[in-house]
Amino acid sequence: MTMYGFEIIQELASVLSGDEIIVSSNGNISRQVYHFLPKPQIYLRGSMGLPVPVGLGMAMARPGKQILTLVGDGNLLMGLGSLTTTSFIRPSNLKILILDNNAYATTGSQMTSSGILEYPSLLDGFGIPNIVPILQDDPIELIKEKLQLWIDASELCVLPALVDSNPPTLTNIPWHPEQITEFQKNISS
Amino acid sequence: MINSSEFLDFLREKGFSFATGVPCSYFSRMIDEFENLKAISYIPATREDEAVGIASGIAFGGARAFVIMQNSGYATIGDALTSLAQLYKLPMLLIVSWRGLEPDRDFPEHSLMGEVTEDTLVGYHVPYWEMKEEDWQETIELALTEMDETSRPVALLVKQGVL
Numbered sequence: 570m571t572m573y574g575f576e577i578i579q580e581l582a583s584v585l586s587g588d589e590i591i592v593s594s595n596g597n598i599s600r601q602v603y604h605f606l607p608k609p610q611i612y613l614r615g616s617m618g619l620p621v622p623v624g625l626g627m628a629m630a631r632p633g634k635q636i637l638t639l640v641g642d643g644n645l646l647m648g649l650g651s652l653t654t655t656s657f658i659r660p661s662n663l664k665i666l667i668l669d670n671n672a673y674a675t676t677g678s679q680m681t682s683s684g685i686l687e688y689p690s691l692l693d694g695f696g697i698p699n700i701v702p703i704l705q706d707d708p709i710e711l712i713k714e715k716l717q718l719w720i721d722a723s724e725l726c727v728l729p730a731l732v733d734s735n736p737p738t739l740t741n742i743p744w745h746p747e748q749i750t751e752f753q754k755n756i757s758s
Numbered sequence: 759m760i761n762s763s764e765f766l767d768f769l770r771e772k773g774f775s776f777a778t779g780v781p782c783s784y785f786s787r788m789i790d791e792f793e794n795l796k797a798i799s800y801i802p803a804t805r806e807d808e809a810v811g812i813a814s815g816i817a818f819g820g821a822r823a824f825v826i827m828q829n830s831g832y833a834t835i836g837d838a839l840t841s842l843a844q845l846y847k848l849p850m851l852l853i854v855s856w857r858g859l860e861p862d863r864d865f866p867e868h869s870l871m872g873e874v875t876e877d878t879l880v881g882y883h884v885p886y887w888e889m890k891e892e893d894w895q896e897t898i899e900l901a902l903t904e905m906d907e908t909s910r911p912v913a914l915l916v917k918q919g920v921l
């Protein structure tokens with residue numbers, strides 16, 4: 570069985586309450602969040618490596634909101650140190666979903682080095698509460714259960730998902746980044 | 759030398775409730791002062807680009823952050839500026855130490871960066887002011903007016919012995 574990253578993003582739709590703000594990492598993941606989930610969200614276009622810090626800052630500035638950060642393995646590895654900062658600050662309203670397809674899919678699916686990571690012990694070492702990773706052959710009910718556990722967590726929580734890489738072709742996000750910022754100003758706390 | 763607690767109180771009054779960054783020895787007094795001033799939460803970042811990311815998240819959320827860094831750290835934030843803070847119009851105040859000048863002649867690791875600090879600020883289109891002890895409040899007012907008008911990052915350059 571295969572489970573693609575975009576399918577996890579599609580599954581997310583059924584567990585969202587509508588009160589969350591999503592920060593998505595550059596490239597395919599932002600496009601998929603734009604196309605498959607409610608709008609508006611914070612779609613990062615550049616700043617590779619920074620979705621975790623952006624989510625952290627957002628969680629601190631908006632303590633009344635649930636902040637969901639969706640990060641690819643390439644982005645995670647580029648900003649790995651930010652997991653320490655996140656663990657140190659520990660905002661209870663921050664949830665991080667790692668979509669690990671073992672590749673830089675956006676630039677042509679070159680492999681990343683993430684295959685050697687063992688997420689539970691890595692995250693334990695960072696002192697970050699985490700959920701048993703989603704695996705490619707998990708039945709769909711189990712995937713939904715893990716997503717629900719993650720989103721309902723009462724503290725900072727990371728859910729790693731080991732997924733296959735085969736992104737659908739999607740059109741570019743039509744909004745200018747300045748508009749993305751403007752939309753956030755209109756969201757009540 | 760500017761009094762650290764006055765400096766932070768002034769920024770607090772200007773609406774800054776968060777600060778982040780990576781230390782420079784020029785800022786050690788200021789960073790120690792965060793202990794006494796609970797009204798500004800200081801988030802110790804592991805890298806300066808991470809700090810700009812955190813300040814960007816804070817700005818997305820409608821609050822204000824300033825970012826402390828050495829000019830060596832400024833040398834690492836190009837992409838965080840151009841593809842995030844500047845692109846998304848996220849205001850923030852960068853407080854950058856200006857190492858590599860005459861008092862640093864025994865620190866060759868800072869020499870080249872000291873020489874090109876202004877060029878790189880200009881190169882990345884970051885408006886900047888050198889902050890001096892005599893008129894630091896006026897300088898900050900000018901910088902924040904520009905930050906608010908453009909909704910983009912602005913920088914203060916700080917030489918040795920000022921803060």
Ligand SMILES: Cc1ncc(C[n+]2csc(CCOP(=O)(O)OP(=O)(O)O)c2C)c(N)n1
Nearest residue numbers: 596597598617641642643644672673674675
């Ligand atoms: C600093 C920087 N280096 C390289 C790139 C080119 N780039 C854009 S997306 C991307 C891959 C991101 O990988 P990942 O986070 O794993 O997401 P995926 O593409 O697999 O969905 C790369 C390398 C970039 N945008 N910025």
